[in-house]
Amino acid sequence: MRVVSFSVPTWFPPRTGEKARRAEVQLTDQESAVFLCLATGASNAELAVELQLSVSTVKFHVHNIRAKLGGISRLQACLLAALARESAGSQEPGRPGADPLRRVPAARRG
Template sequence: MRVVNFSVPVWFPPRARERARRDEVQLTEQESAVFLCLATGASNAELAGELQLSVSTVKFHVHNIRAKLGGISRLQACLLAALARESARPKPVSGGGAAAVPR
């Protein structure tokens, strides 16, 4: 299993925050892929096309993701996915000089 690491914001419902504090959220590889794609706000059909899965498989994974995150709504799962994507994005290397500027 793959562990998705992120902090649940304080403004999320208590159940989701408490669940995330108790243990880290563990998602399967496909759940992780669906979770990170949820950040786009795409429909199940759009996610299915992008991930080359059936719509029913995407629905199954979204249901499992929401349950593992404490029974949050799809919108809340989308927001968490966007936050997780943002925190997983590599930080730009800061360094002065002309070499730091792509040409």
């Protein structure tokens, strides 16, 4: 299993009462696929059809994504996904800038 690292922008508002947020979030391949599709604002049922998953699997991944991003709302997750897609799409080879979705190897389970 590979893990995708996503950087939450520092300007993104934290939850009420939250002081600090992890700057980087580790998403699995499945979670990152669901995350990027959230940018369209599609429902769980629409995401399930697009990704060829069951609705319950999509719900599971959306719940995990929101939790990993600090318990943000679905709307906030959609906004972050749209920003990630825009940043990834505007990146050209050879241009400076951090890739918002950077693949990192997963830790081996023992």
